[in-house]
Amino acid sequence: MEQPLSAPLNGIAIEFGYYPKPCDIATGRFSVQTLPDHENSVATVVGDPNAFKDWIYPGAQQQRDFMSGNVRSMPYNARVFGLPKTHVLTLHEGRSREELDFVVWCLSFFFGMRLTTTEAGFLDATPIKSGVLVDFALVRCTVADVIELALDYLDSEGGDPRAPKRVAAVIHALFLAQYPHSLPFEQFQYLYMALDACFKLVVVKEAQKPSVPHAGRVQWMCEKFDMPVPDWAKSDKATPSSLSVVRNDTVHEALFFDGPLGFSIYGGNQPAADPGNTTLQMQAMVCRLLVAVLGNPGISYVKTPVDTRQRHALELRG
Known part of the structure; x- marks a missing residue:
């Protein structure tokens, strides 16, 4: 409501x-x-028993019996x-x-x-x-x-009513991917969808619409905005990007690093399989692309590499 x-x-x-x-x-x-x-609202949220480590969770689903009026806590959490x-x-x-x-x-x-x-x-x-x-x-x-x-x-964007809807969709997918209890394949799927939506936001602005396969879309956006291309996005005719290979297996075969969905971390279950933390880099890439789409793509933040856990300064009009 x-x-x-x-x-x-x-x-x-x-x-x-x-x-x-x-x-x-x-x-x-x-x-x-x-x-x-405001002060009381903040105190209520911060003191909520379902708040933990800067996050708040919905708690157990409540179900009311219409005949007795009794409320029962269900053995599963609410979601919304x-x-x-x-x-x-x-x-x-x-x-x-x-x-x-x-x-x-x-x-x-x-x-x-x-x-x-x-x-x-x-x-x-x-x-x-x-x-x-x-x-x-x-x-x-x-x-x-x-x-x-x-x-x-x-x-x-007055002539394109879907543009703001796509921006909201990218933000929502970026946020959903960071739910603390998401499985690795869930994080990947949300972030890949966010990157693909960023591509749509960018490519529709081109006077001559290029035909860019999934394998080269992140690299194409990086080159357009003069951004460093991460290793997982590099692609050529002989070798598709490693990101697109994971995407094809996950979407078309329900395999995530050769395991059923939920049975493997990103890179596989071998020790140090993904030392670069690709999903974290994908989050950072989505952030940079959103800033480029919404503001000035020449902002220095947009050009920063994604292979770091460093927190960056963002000046919107820089």
Whole structure:
């Protein structure tokens, strides 16, 4: 069930959350306000018994017996759940509900934690601390800069209504892949889908649509944005990328490194099978491609290599 929209005289607004920090800004295009019960909402979430190591889980599924009214905790967890709303976003200039949702998705990405406008917008688990789901930190830029970037993107993509939907889909897949209890093949599938959606976002902007097979898509994007090409994405006519080989086996044969799904880690079960941690690098690649798609592809962060666990500074207008 969604939160009802408010309708201020000068725009359209909706509550969103969960974001643990106060945030109050106002410009001619938008405003963000912290809800009055923010402090209590944060205390409730942080103190929840299902919160653990910067994540919160939904807990056991509850089922009510309609005849007796008794509530039973089921032997399995709920999956979809909600958290308190903490802020309200208002957009001016005749914006729509879909644009409100898109801006919140972009805030989610740049904050590195899932935010939602819906009553139950979380699946399986979600971070309760910012920065958990990305490898960058905003430097010399503000929440206002993020919202301006999102609105500028909406304005630039007015002729393609699927573009913002694809951006939201990439962010969601990136976040789903990082659920702490995902199996390796699940992480890989979500991240591969995110990379493929990034390719779609980029390739549809080309005047002459190139025919790029799966084996070369990440390399093609890296070369377009002058990014270092990771080893797992390198491809030529004689040798497809190792990423595409894993993708073909997983999608077409339900084999993940020669084992049934769930029976193997990335690279196989031999010691040090994947010393480069390819799935972690795939996460980093998705982050860089999203920044390139949403903003200026010349931003220095986009050019940084993905084969490191280093946290990078991100200047949106750099």
